[in-house]
Amino acid sequence: MIAGTLFIVAAPSGAGKTTLVGRLMAEDPHVQHSISYTTRAPRAGEQNGREYHFIDVQQFLAMRERGEFAEWAEVHDNFYGTSRVWLEQRMKEGCDMLLEIDWQGAQQMRRQLPEAVSIFILPPSIAELERRLRKRGSDSEDVIARRVAGALGEMRHVHEFDFVIINNDLDVALGELKAAVRASRLRFARQRARHPDVFRFLDQD
Ligand SMILES: Nc1nc2c(ncn2[C@@H]2O[C@H](COP(=O)(O)OP(=O)(O)O)[C@@H](O)[C@H]2O)c(=O)[nH]1
Ligand SMILES: Nc1ncnc2c1ncn2[C@@H]1O[C@H](COP(=O)(O)OP(=O)(O)O)[C@@H](O)[C@H]1O
Structure with a gap:
């Protein structure tokens, strides 16, 4: 059976996960x-x-009612979800998939696929997080305040993740992200050879 690796990247809003993931994908x-x-x-x-x-x-x-999400969550008063069909199809084709989701979604995915590799991106400080949200210029003051207020609660889940990267210098953080991906692919390939049964999530129809 061909199956890809599932990477989960989570971070409080403004930590820089979209920037880092964009660089990784490039x-x-x-x-x-x-x-x-x-x-x-x-x-x-x-x-x-x-x-x-x-x-x-x-x-x-x-x-959601039709069960079309592999995981979903309400974050900062909005709903977010990952398409189950799309994810399973791509992984069965052998693609490595990356989900940029919050800690609640990460918990749901781990229950279904314990071999998923999860990475948490931390900002260097809350003050810097707030500066980055302002600098991005995409959210109102009210939305920024709510995201900063929620950040500490989200960061309490950091210990649930396999890798933790502090995004201070962007190039250093990108190097760490790439190293985590490389190491996980090797580990995953070895596990898959030894324990094909744990990939039942991918065998469900
Ligand atoms: N559970 C879950 N969380 C998601 C999903 N898509 C995005 N999120 C999370 O929702 C939060 C807000 O995302 P967004 O509105 O794009 O703001 P940003 O994180 O500041 O760029 C972030 O923590 C995302 O990781 C998803 O499909 N599922
Ligand atoms: N290492 C970094 N140093 C300084 N600014 C950064 C760094 N990483 C990201 N940023 C900036 O911080 C802002 C938030 O980044 P973004 O990737 O949108 O965060 P997230 O997706 O986690 O909400 C953007 O303006 C981005 O350019």
Whole structure:
């Protein structure tokens, strides 16, 4: 059976995960980014089907009801979810998949695929996190305040992750992310050879 590795990247809003993942994808053609569904409004410059599939709450709840999400969560008053069909299809084809999801989604994915590799990105400090959210210029003051207030609660889940990367210097953090991906691929290939039964998630129809 051919199966890819599942990478989960989580971080508080503003830590730099989108920037880091974007750089990783540009350099590593073997990893595919799953495009989540969200009820959040698109930011300036975001395109439907590129950063996210933007849908309304009714559509999201209907998809959730039909079991179409491999995982979903409510984060900062918006719903986010990963398409189950898309994820399973790509992984069965042998693609390495990367999910940029929050800690709640990470917990749900680990229950289904304990071999998933999870990476948590930390900002150097809360003050720097706030500066980065301001610098990004995509959110109102009210939204920034809510994201900063939520960051500590999200960071309490850091110990649940396999790798922790502090995104202080971007190039250093990218190097660590690439090293984590490389190490996990090797470990995953060895595990898969020894314990094919643990990949039952990929065998479900
Ligand atoms: N559980 C889950 N969380 C998601 C998903 N997509 C995005 N998120 C998380 O939702 C949070 C907010 O994302 P977003 O609105 O894009 O803001 P940003 O993190 O500041 O770029 C982040 O923690 C994301 O990782 C998803 O499909 N599932
Ligand atoms: N290492 C870094 N040093 C300084 N600024 C950074 C760094 N990494 C990301 N940023 C900037 O911080 C802001 C938030 O980054 P982003 O990738 O959107 O975060 P997230 O996806 O985690 O919310 C962006 O303006 C980005 O350019």
